[in-house]
Amino acid sequence: MAVRLPPNGVLPARARGLEVALGTGNRRQTQIASQHILDAACTMLRAPRLRVDVGGVRPADGDGELHGLYTPSNGGPKRDRVQVWMFTARRRQVVAFKTFLRTLLHELCHHLDYERLQLDDSFHTEGFYKRESSLMRAVLAPNVAPPARSRASGADAASPISTAP
Ligand SMILES: [Zn+2]
16 A cells, blocks of 8 residues: 655655745745645645645644644535644744655645545554655655656556655
8 A cells, every 4th residue: 555656856846945935934935835745746646636725823732733734625615625834833933844844744645545545534553654754755855867768657657655765
């Protein structure tokens, strides 16, 4: 049940764009960059597109801060939605880039559980975190040259990201 992602330079490039946007502290730029990276990931993974909303300060209660939230549309007219927040609750600082990116990919993994793997529920299993980590590695990888020879499209043409070093 590996999540497969073709080798590419698109996601790393968009991740760098997100890092720059987040660094400005500008919510709109961060939202656009976040949408770009998840759009590319959903296209590559052949999952329906998501709507990304980037909020300001993380909601917090006595138990901690909420990093992100995935809300499936459950067949409704709207897209499945990912919410992430870009400022920490306590110190009101911009969330660290890798933390923010991991949250985005974490919510994407919930989406993939339902849409790609056709699971009835999306739990934080060991497999879930493996998928999250392998996506993280793929997105943070240095630019990868396209394969030397072209191969037919389809799942077989992709390398399983879960086995990436
Ligand atoms: Zn989760």
